[in-house]
Amino acid sequence: MRRLNVLVCAGAACVSSQSQETRDALRVEVERQGLAEEVQIVETGCMGPCELGPVLVVYPDGAFYVRVKPADAAEIVSEHFLKGRPVRRLLWEDPQARRIVEQKKQIPFFEKQLKVVLSNCGAIDPENLDEYIAVGGYEALGRVLTERSPAEAVAEIEASGLRGRGGAGFPTGLKWRLVAQEKRTPKYVVCNGDEGDPGAFMDRSLLEGDPHAILEGMAIAAYAVGAEKGYIYVRAEYPLAISRLRVAIEQARRAGLLGTRILETDFSFDVELRIGAGAFVCGEETALIASIEGRRGIPRTRPPYPAARGVFDQPTLINNVETWGNIRHIALRGAAWFRTMGTATSPGTKVFALSGKVRNTGLVEVPMGTTLRELVFDIGGGIPDGKACKAVQTGGPSGGCIPEHLLDTPIDYESLKALGTIMGSGGVIVMDEDNCMVNIARYFLEFTCDESCGTCVPCRAGTRQMLEILDRIVEGRAEAADVERLRSLGETIRRTSLCGLGQAAPNPVLSTMEHFADEYRAHIEEGRCPARVCRSLLRYEIDPSTCRACDRCRQACPVEAITGQPGKGSYVVNADACIRCGRCRDVCPFGAVAVTSGREA
């Protein structure tokens, strides 16, 4: 009998900060100190607070350890596992209250979350089918297969009001019904795991942490719409997700939960993995279908929609990873239960990947209707280093920036759309006063411009034109009329592009133009970058009264732009030669190097 369960996070972030070495060291110590019979060490999926990794939880007490190194293993085993005294220096400490928190559930980061889709992530071993079954896994599939007709299964999802978690928010149940109504066979179900937004890792974490939940959701859908084959499309950059999926598919086949005659009923369903090469456009459903078929991943016009003509021209049901993760919960606990969470038009929860200028970066799940402020300040812990929050970006390169004064907006599909952004798949990037909004908009546009597949003109040529204007703005070469050009181009691209990639590409630019017009004006009219980010608009100067002629800046300068003699007078930066790298400022012990921006009066 085991008296302790030690859950070590093996999400990709913790693995890259050596959680597996820490796990091995713990195993060795547990063995050495004779506790192997009493202590079980389990690897789980992502627990969420990625910047604290490697993290581990010890049950039954619920002690939450952060930043555990292999060298800490001996002390944890002898003090905590043997003598029952948690190693306090490794427990999470509340940065505001400066006190150690002994139990995971008391930590504000976890306290304010509602984990439904992520309930198993960080709680079970994703490579152990028994643990998934222990928490009710495959019960939903079993009940649907034995107690419900396919039509009833579709009706349950429709009644739940679940909407697509990939970003657009299309009603999931309606999609299911459209595919179920198609007479042609074979039909296919597809899991869209082509997560490509910079700063987004929701799908990856779910695939890594709870792969069976995705398989179960897909199997339920296949029964409901009359499909026998499914594809999971994951990008090759997610090796851990791929390997855990492979293990899960193999286990499910062996247990008779995938393959022919599932749970000894007449229903058969199997899943194949498709590894994508990492093109952003393949997240678009028609491009993804082309890629599954082995063709180049480019979108086509819709209609016909995939529900009628999808994979190999057959009726196809495509849902995002997180959408699939909701299915088993709805099938098991019912549509009415699902509607108790979230808002009337956006029921349920949403998973977000929190990153940028925020204390607790990581993976979080909250009910829809939670405000962005709660997400950033209560769960995210606010902005580090005493800086002020300037904006929050949602939806990645397809989304927009929301200024600080609108952070009390509830998170749901309609409210975010009204602000010129989108829910997107769930990437949330927090920005502080040091971020230049023009530069941010330029960054995202450069990304979509680069990822444009080139099929349609508005996206291929239009985003390039927008990028050139933005380049002029950040380099101080723009003219007043450029703002209008940017707006008109953006609106045209939004209206006329073939697929979602192009239609959403102008969002970061248009939303920052609306909410941060003063920053655009400062760049164009005054040649000034208020956040002092855009290099071309910066000027480095040495204050003669504080300079002590120590010579450090001259030595650090990579382009010999600084002149002066050690110990004599003051040093001078030659503005024409200066490349504005900022090294002189970093090395100056006296704070004599000042950065200014804006044309000289």
Place this chain on the structure above:
Amino acid sequence: MKLEDLRKIRERAAKEIALRQGDARVRLVVGMGTSGIAAGARDVLAALLDEIAKRDLSDVVVTQTGERGLASSEPVVEVHVKDDPAVVVYGDMTSEKARRVIADHVVQGNPVREFVIEVRR
């Protein structure tokens, strides 16, 4: 595998992860400070675990704690019952006494009076 087989697996597997749910009816705390270990707390702990496994008790967890200042009465075992403010503390424990605590106190609800050294509220 049929749905019934799946449910059987779940029953068995759920016990393996019950520790993580944190809703145990009884929590046994063994004093595992230096003096506790020296007085044989490891054997007491092993006996408790063994007895719980034999009786297939799924609502009991065993944890440890450090010195409680009762060195002369070590090994010490505390019994915490859910929703009961009184904590029963047993002293001078042995493997045999530990098994009786499980049988009489944990299972039947009758504290073993002769081993009790303190009742804390």
